[in-house]
Each structure stands twice: as structure tokens, then as C-alpha cells.
Amino acid sequence: MADIFHGWFADGAQPFPAVMRLEEYEGPILDDLRAGRTVRIEDTRDPALARPDLAAIAEVGVTALLSVPLIVGGTLVVNLSVHQHAARRWTEGEVALVQEVAERLWADLVRARAEAALRALNASLEERVEERTRRLADLNAELGALITRTARNLEAPVGYLSRFLGPGRPADLLAELPPHGPSALEDELARLRGVVQDLRQLARLEDQGLNTELLPLGELFAEVQAGAGSRAEWLIQPLPIVRGDRGLLKQALAVLLTFTLSDTRGARSVDVSSEEIDGEVWVTVQDDGLGLSGEEAATLFDLAVRTEQAVPLLPGSGLVQVRRILARHGGWAWAEARLNGGRVVLAFPRDESVSELEALFRQEGR
Template sequence: VEAQAKLIASEHRWRALIEHDHDGITLTNEQGEVIYQSEGVVKITGYTLEERKGQKTLDLIHPHDLPAAREILFKARQSPNEVFRYTYRVRHKDGHYVWLEGVVSSQLENPDVKALINNYRDVTERKRAEEEIQGLNAELERRVEERTRQLAAVNKELEGFTYSVSHDLRAPLRIIDGFSQMLVEDYATKLDVEGKNNLEIIMKNTKKMGQLIDDLLNFSRLGRAEMHIAAVNMNVLVEEVLQDLRLGGTKLPEIQIEKLPGAWGDSNLLKQVWVNLISNAIKYSSKNPKAIVEIGSRIENEKPVYFVRDNGVGFDVRYKQKLFGVFQRLHKQEDFPGTGVGLALTQRIVNRHEGLIWADSWPELGAMFSFQLGLAKPVNG
């Protein structure tokens, strides 16, 4: 008698817990008909046990969710005691649908239960929030795509304009240079010293203007040039650049080269990156009688970072963002000649390889330019 009383008390305790739980618990027989439901189900669906007893649970499921619900129930019957998760919509008594998230397990073979046990909760508000976030994300993606298209169109128009202007400037520049040459050749004896000096200044600046236009054209063409992606041996590129510099008459300082890992990209464009970085390192360390240029790499985030380091004049790090702007220079023209386009061109090439380029410097101790490519996993050089 005492054992029976304890059993009854335990049953009352568990029933009280179930009836006061906000989650819903439904027991169905082998035919899928409701034989029991907790009070939580009334709060979730609006239906009482009297209204649902003997009715099939699938009757209330949203038509779009029925195939998945049938599959879950089939699996549950085939695998007793195993737990299967589900998320689907059921029709509330007042006609609207609510989202349920729950688990089902078959205890049909358990003589004390003989039922499929469903335990679920209402996740309608969470689903609405998720759908709202998805909608906002979709709208954001649409706006980003639209802005990207607009930016691409503006950039294309700007590149075309730059190319056109640069190309059109060549004609008057050639005329100025041509007439200057004629004055030198045909009227040299009639010009005094000041006249010859002025003519020399005109020709010198005409040449400089021509170089600026060439650099601007190269910068413009780069945005439209087709890339030919392949495995690139960086060691070969660096050796080619150094050989070209020697043949071009550049006096090379001490060059320290580490073995470089390979890359994936456009070989011609990446060669131009090395040309610009190595040439700059040589130029800005040229006033150091013991100039050294180091070329190497390191691994960051499982990808190679290539670098060129020198022990030249360096630069003020407060202005390093200007380094990669077109026609931006941090040193005087008379100290270190150049057009200020090389690093802008280099950054554009690296960007087209989905990479990054940055600079570090220690005034009077030198500078280091590093770049990392992102098109694909590097290959051995």
C-alpha cells in the first residue's frame, strides 16, 4: 500500500510539472491519433484535449511542411527510442499558423507507454525575427550589389576619361618638344646663354610631362587589362627584375635574397610589382654608402607575405597613407626623382590579385614594403 501511495504521489508530481510547463507534450497512438496532450498544447494551439482526442496530428500541419513531417514520423516508428528533431508549422484554432520546434521519439513498443511522444515549443516569434533579419540582409545585399555596379560604372567612366585626356595631351606635348628640338638644331648660334637655359628647362619639363602621361596611361590601362592567372615562380621574377636593372645601367647595392614561395597570379603584373618595389628600395637607399636591399617572405595567416626592405632614408609614418596615392610623394623631386605613380600602380596590381600591400618605416633607418596575395593558395616556387 505504501509503495502504491508513493507511486501515485510521484505520478501526481510529474503530471503537475507537465501541466504547468509552457512546452507542449502530445502522445499519439500507432495511427497518429492524439491520445493525450498537456495543458501547454492549449496555450500553443488553442485546442483542448477533448477537441483533439482521436484526431490525427498531421491534420493541423501546414501543407508545405507535411512531406517533412511524414518523413520524421516514419523514421521515428522505424527507430524506437531514437530522438528526431523537427521544425514545422501547425494551424492554430483561430486559423493562423504557429511555428513549432521539437523532438519526437517512438515508445510504441514500450508496454507502459505505447505511444509516439512529441515534445515541442512555440518558436513563432523567433522565426519572425529570423525572417526579418533575412529580409534585411537580402535588402542590404541588394543595395551593396547596386552600389558596386554604380561604383564599377563610375570607375570605368573615370578610367576612360583618364585614358582619353592622357592620350589627347600627347599631341600638344609632341609639338612643344618638336619645336624645342628645332630651336636647338637650327637656332643654337642665335640664342644667348639665358635663351639656351630656358630652352633646356622647357625640354626637361616636356620630358617630365611625357613621363607623367605615360604613367597615367599605364595606371588607366591596368584597370581594363585582362589578367592571365597561373602559377608564378617569384624567385624567377625577382632575378629577371634585377637582371633588367643591371642591363639598364642601374648600379645595384648589396642585394640579400631569400628563397621565395610561389604564388598564383598574373606573371607580368606581379613582375611590375617587384620592379616598382625593388627600384624604390634602390633609389631611396642610394645615399647610404653601405646600402642593403633585402628581399624575402614570411608566413601570416597561412599565406606568404613578400617584402622588400632597405636601409635608406625611410619616411614619416604619419603620412604613409599618401604613399599609394597617384602623384603623391613624401620626398622632394630634386632629392629623389620620380612621378609618384609607381606605388599607386603597385597597389592596384595587388588589389586585382585580391591582396593587400602596406609599408613600415623607421626614419633614417629605412623602409619595408610588404604585400600578400589572395587569389588562391600559394604553390611552391
């Protein structure tokens, strides 16, 4: 099939069909065009040139034909044709003119397509930069909220302790405490211990250097699965290779699977798959356990919520590590709200060198 994507017709000229079946025009004309040769026909109705391909062209109202082909990679891609309903003797100047117009049109088309591809690439890069900026802003906001909450959490126990340690304190201060005072102090100290634990954990993750290498995620998931000791049924679909720190990513997966396979969630099957979206590799971990509400999904990885304990948390509150580790690799992690089952997405940046390596493996596997 050949599509006629543009045409100009003089007044009174017979319109050319929008689609042509090439098999109806097989013969010397198509042979010449496919070979990159300009076709010049002065009269398709000339008895001396009686051929099926010329007859087919004559049926659509073409008597004289001048056609310049464009060959790309050895294949006929497009041709620029000039024709009329009366016989015509084409001059060398006319042939040269049509050839020059064809070359200029192709150059303009290539440039237009390159510009369109560049615009699309720039738009894609801008979207990715905006998304990375948003993720970084989320992390910064999370740290800011953590600092604010930590300061507020310190106020109550510091107030209590200052009464014990401050100058001029009464000797019988303990007797003056209300009945709920010791219990409240213990609660505040317990909250502080949780804050300190989270801060130490965060500090370790931020300070630890990244030893990046090429990691087949399928193997990494299999290692973590083997160590989980769960009776759940697993389906680990083919996963890509990523560039990352084996120890940190294995730690992130172990924490995630601790949450996924917790007794409270009751998951009996786990499905791990991947897909490429917007320059990233999204690895999805789905299970058939307890679903997540919108609030739980939105705050599952938030360190601030983990510290504040404002939202009831499911087992696996160490999930804050997962997002921090993915962020250090240039990725992200989030959960999706579902009535039944859990769905967590781990986003990794796509590495072109890794893509080439995977393509090589696929070729060797054939």
C-alpha cells in the first residue's frame, strides 16, 4: 500500500487516489523507483509502451509522469511525482528541478522531524526534572517536618526534667507531681527514644557511601525471598538490571518484604513485575493481603508520620528506609490505595548502558 499524503491539482485535473495498491503497479516503474532511479514517462498511452503498470497509471488519469524516489537504508520510503493528463516531453531542466525540489523537501522533512523529536525530548526531560524536583522537595519537607516535630516532642520531657534539675527545685517535687505525671513522662521518653532511633537510622542511611554495581533485580529479590522464610506463593517475573548498591538495595527489599509478609497483612501470594515508564524502571510488588486505605498508602513511607504516630501504622514501620534508599539511587517508592491487597512501586532511573547490556543478553539468549 502507498499513501498519498499531499497533492496539488491544477484546475480541471482528475484527483489522484489517496491510497494505491502497489501490486497493481508492479513492473519497470516500481523497479526503477526502488533502485533509486528517476522515472520519466512521456505518454502512458503510447502503444509502443503497452505495459500493465502503465495501463494502471493511465486508469487514474495520468498520461505524463515524472517521479523522483527517496531511498533510505536501501528501501523506497517516498517519492515526489509530477504528472499531467496530457502527453509531455520532459526536459532535462524540468527533471533537475523536480529532483532538487525532492531533495529540499526531504531535508525540510528531516529537519522538522528532528525538531519535533527534540521538542518531545525536552518536554520529557522537563517532566522528569519536575518529578525529581518534587520528590526532592518532598524529602526536604519531610526533614523539615521531622525537625519541627522533634523540637515539639522535646518540650514536654525537657519541661519535666528541668523542674528536677533546675536551681531552687523543692525537695518534695515528686510528691507534687499529679497522679498521671510519671506515666506521662514515661510516654514522652518512649516517644523520644523512637525519635532518636529514627534519626540515627536516617543518619546512617545518609552518611553511608554508595558502592554501585550492575545488579540483576531478579536475583536480588530471590535472595531476599529465600531469607524471608514465608509460606506465601511467589511469582517473580523477569526483572531488569539496575545500577545500585547491593547492600542498601537488599536492605530496602528485606524491609519491604517484612511489611508485605507480616502476619497482620496475611498475604498468601506475592507478584513482582516491572515496566518502563517515562525513563524509569518501575518494579511493582503486589500481594493479596490486607488492603491499604488512602491515608495509609499516602503516609506509608513518611518519616514524619512514623515519628508523630498520628496515623495508625501497619507492621513494618521501618518502611521509611525504603524510600530513603531509593531516593539515594535517584529513584522513589510509593504505595497505592487498594481495597484488597497491597501494591508498592519501586522506581529506578533507567541507565542507557544497562539497556545496552540487557539487549546483548537477549541476543545471546536467542
